[in-house]
Amino acid sequence: MVVLILAGAGLGTQVLADTTAVSNRLNDRISPARIAVMELDDALGDQASGLRAFVLSGRAELLEPYRSGIAAEQASTTRLRELLAGETALLAELDELNGSAAQWRRDTAEPLVDGRQPLGTAALREDTFAAVQARLSAFDTALLDERTRGREALNDSRETRNAVFLGLAVLLLAAVAAIAVVLRLVVLRPLARLGAAVRIVAAGDFDHHLSPHGPADIAALGHDVEAMRGRLVQALVAAGETRDALARSNADLEQFAYVASHDLQEPLRKVASFCQMLQRRYADSLDDRAQQYIGFAVDGATRMQRLINDLLTFSRIGRVYDGNRPVDLNAVLDQVEQTLGTTIEETGARIDRPRLPTVQGDLTLLVMLWQNLIGNALKFRHPDRPPQVTISAASAEGAWSFTVADNGIGIDPEFTDKIFVIFQRLHPREKYSGTGIGLAICKRVVEHHGGNIRVDTDRAHGTAFVFTLAGDTVRPDGGTPAVSDRSPVPAAAPPS
DSSP states (O other): OHHHHHHHHHHHHHHHHHHHHHHHHIIIIIHHHHHHHHHHHHHHHHHHHHHHHHHHHOOGGGGHHHHHHHHHHHHHHHHHHHHTTTOHHHHHHHHHHHHHHHHHIIIIIHHHHHTSSOOSGGGGOHHHHHHHHHHHHHHHHHHHHHHHHHHHHHHHHHHHHHHHHHHHHHHHHHHHHHHHHHHIIIIIHHHHHHHHHHHHHHTTOTTOOOOOOSSHHHHHHHHHHHHHHHHHHHHHHHHHHHHHHHHHHHHHHHHHHHHIIIIIHHHHHHHHHHHHHHHHHTTTTOOHHHHHHHHHHHHHHHHHHHHHHHHHHHHHBTTTBOOOEEEEHHHHHHHHHHHTHHHHHHHTOEEEOOOOOEEEEOHHHHHHHHHHHHHHHHHTOOTTSOOEEEEEEEEETTEEEEEEEEOSSOOOGGGTTGGGSTTOOSSOTTTSOSOSOHHHHHHHHHHHTTOOEEEOTTOSSSOEEEEEEOSSEEOTTOOSOOBOOOOOOOOOOOOO
């Protein structure tokens, strides 16, 4: 097949070259030669008319056409010899024409011009110039015949070219059809079988083995896909084992949550209650140290209960609290300010808040988030000035960015990551109460909503928490229905 195509291409090239050569000879040589013959005819005519005018009048200035005609004849002859180089028969005709014209000038024209022969109409000898005209006519006829033969050769060459190109087109179509059949049998059919097997695996039948056939490349691709299927099966088995382990872990966590909320807290309540009962009943019999010990026991039991409650809250994020509906953050802030109203009034705090947007999320978790952040701002206030909390919001790339800034004691930049770790505290419990889990809850709530939270370390005074809430959002003046009910919400973890 390749040999036939190459042979056809060579034949087509040769035929095209022949056609081009015939066309070039006709257009670049024969046709311009006819124009040069016309110019030669004009030059000879000028010579004859100039000589006749001189003979009839005897005025030498009338010989100018004769002399310019000789120069034009020489130029036309030179042009014809260039155009007809290699055309032996036509050059022979041109030589005879030049000889006839030279003889006419030598025998008739020059004697009259030089005065060697008396002037008069009889001296013109029209018969001698008629021989020149006859030779010119014969030369022109030869050129016309050559042009006719050239046109016939060009037509024949074009017909041959068209026939060859038609044959090449048929050959090309046959080659394409043959290649298509070969591709279908050798390449496409094995690919189709491989694709069908891959679709079976993709549909969920991961135990379906692939048996690749066909060319080496397709077979290699099939083996690679089979190897990938094997690795996928192994990964699915491992994922199943991990899922089972996670299910067991979640079951254990559920059991722990139940135990923590019932079985663990009940003994703590009893310890605290009996210690307080002892303190009240035997207050007169106990010395100061005994009173202190009982106070330690009650405080430890109370802190343990608070710690267990905070752990339960932390574990329920994304598991128990997992709503996803429009939540009006203005209603959330109203609820938080109402909850923290006593602290706000006692500290003389001021909260500056703009009109906030509506976001998609869980109402309970968002209340926990804002209550922890604002509660921290109130708790870690500067002793020399009343707390001021500034809230801002900005839309950015399909999400909302919020900033909660205060004028409190601030956070050392080296601890900005540590504060989001559970049970991490930067201050002693005696100075600032809390379990150290509040900001860990904030981080988990924000990440559950597809965002992130960080501390703005560029502030010179106070603390600023910057966090984003991703997902479908509505601008503050949007029309999406908002969750603004004041249904009871579990208490957020105390500020850490």
